[in-house]
Amino acid sequence: MATNYRELLVWQRSMQVAKEIYLLVKKLPKEEMYSLSDQMRRAAVSIPSNIAEGNARQSKKEYAQFLSIARGSKAELETQLILCVEIGYLQKQDVQKAMADLSEIGKMLSSIIKRLIPHP
Secondary structure (H helix, E strand, C coil): CCCCHHHCHHHHHHHHHHHHHHHHHHHCCHHHCCCHHHHHHHHHHHHHHHHHHHHHCCCHHHHHHHHHHHHHHHHHHHHHHHHHHHCCCCCHHHHHHHHHHHHHHHHHHHHHHHHHCCCC
């Protein structure tokens, strides 16, 4: 395990996505201020937060569990971005970078989980 979560590329990338989401939700209609945009911000913040918390845990099993939670938040955020496009709140090009970054973060999380808990 890395000695400091801030050194992890996956944490750094997920922090950038979180900042990107904070900017994106400003484009949503005002009536979504406390519903969809709030959920999106929470899901975005959950990804690096769970990576950091898991890294601070003492066991590989706990670390993998928190990375799994981060992976779930990633899927939640992807779903919310897709919904925003499908209902016309955002354009496809608005979410392309975030979606690509989230895909890469998902691969990174899966790779770390596999290294922590190898399957026979």
